Amino acid sequence: MSRIVTIGAAQLGPIAPDESRASAVNRMIELLKQAGDRGCNFVVFPELALTTFFPRYYEEDISKMNHHYEREMPSAETRPLFEAAAERGIGFYLGYAELTPDGHRYNTAILVDETGKITGKYRKVHLPGHSEYDPNRPWQHLEKRYFEPGDLGFGVWRQHGGIIGMAICNDRRWPETYRVMSLKGAEVIVLGYNTPDVNTSAFEPNHLRMFHNHLTMQANAYMNSAFVVGVAKAGMEDGCMLIGGSCIIQPSGEIVSQVSSVDDELITYSADLDLAKMGKETVFNYAKHRRIEHYGTITTQTGVELPPELSEAAE
Known part of the structure; x- marks a missing residue:
């Protein structure tokens, strides 16, 4: 008997530095409405979906960046998203910056079920970029300044009749990310990303940014026999172009749905989770x-x- 889960990949266009949480949440709720109309069971939002990509800005006093972090989830500002999803019976993945009660800072994602209950949490392990101001870059990539490496490992959770794992952005480039979750039985691996279209640390031909984005996810979907859903925050965000390319990849490594813009855009695919069995029971x-x-x-x-x-x- 097939296990069909209709997945929505909810790409967001740019979020300006002065855009409010309420505005970002309203944009996501609109995408949830579209997802409900298309019969989605589960929606994936991007990394740092509530704010601009603030690691591009240097601040000597890190506490002055606290307004970009969430101290609780859901908060008063994000609760409407949880309520809208629960009203439609849709689970979701959401990326955000987390500030813990004891002062730790993480690039975090959560898994939420169809009732609005948080069922899983992941903290980004592979932090890219640098920790101090670099005058040679047109913009900064200070994830190592504003976040600590994740301390929760690569977990998986039973949800929507399958086994779901989470990752964030740069994690997608590392084979260990997928293999650990695959060894735990992951059938769907979901991740959000905010990726500039220019590598500011070294020369890299521009076309390779999207090529490597898809290559890493497609190859690892195949080698680990799992669906991979990669969702971007995209477009020109305060002078920095973020690639789009949000897509849904099936266990064969083939892209089965992909966005056509760098704006707010929802793509969907009815995934038969049993397709993950073939590779797990034969080649891999x-x-x-x-x-x-x-x-x-x-x-x-x-x-x-x-x-x-x-x-x-x-x-």
Whole structure:
């Protein structure tokens, strides 16, 4: 029996530095309404969906950036989003900046079920960029200044009849992200991103920004036999162009739905979660084909030192 989940990828256009939370939430509620009209069960919003991408601005006193962070979720300003989703019976993924009661700062995402209950939390592990002002960049990328690496690991949660995992932006470029969740049974991996169309740390041809965005998600969808849903905040945001390219990828690695703009835009796809079984039970059947005990032999031949956890497994 097929397990069909209709997924919505809710891309947001740019959020200006002075745009209010209420405005951003209203934009997301409008996309939720569209999702409800199209029969969606689950909607994915971008990374840092409530604010502009504030790590592009340097502030010596980090506390002066506190207004960009959420101290509770839902808050008075974000509760209407939870209520609108619950009214329509739609679960969602939401990315935001988190400031904990004891003063820790994380780039965070939550998973919410169809009743409006938070069922999972993830904190971004692979923080890109730098921590101090760099005068050679046209704009900054200070995630290492404003966030700590996530401390929750790569979890998965049972929701909508399947197993869902979460990641955020730069996590999508690292194979460990997907493999850890896949080993835990993930059938759908959802992530939001805010990616500039220019690499300010080194020269990179512009066309590679979108190519690598899709390459990493498509390849890992295939190698881990999972749906991958990547959703952008896109467009010209306070002088910085953010790529769009939000898409839904099936376990074959094929893009089955993709946005056509860099504005607020909803795309949908009715995903049969049973499609994840084929790869997990055949080509990428870990129990049958993943030979950790032989990695030691391989690394001895190549001269590469085996990580401790694999050394133990190979003994």
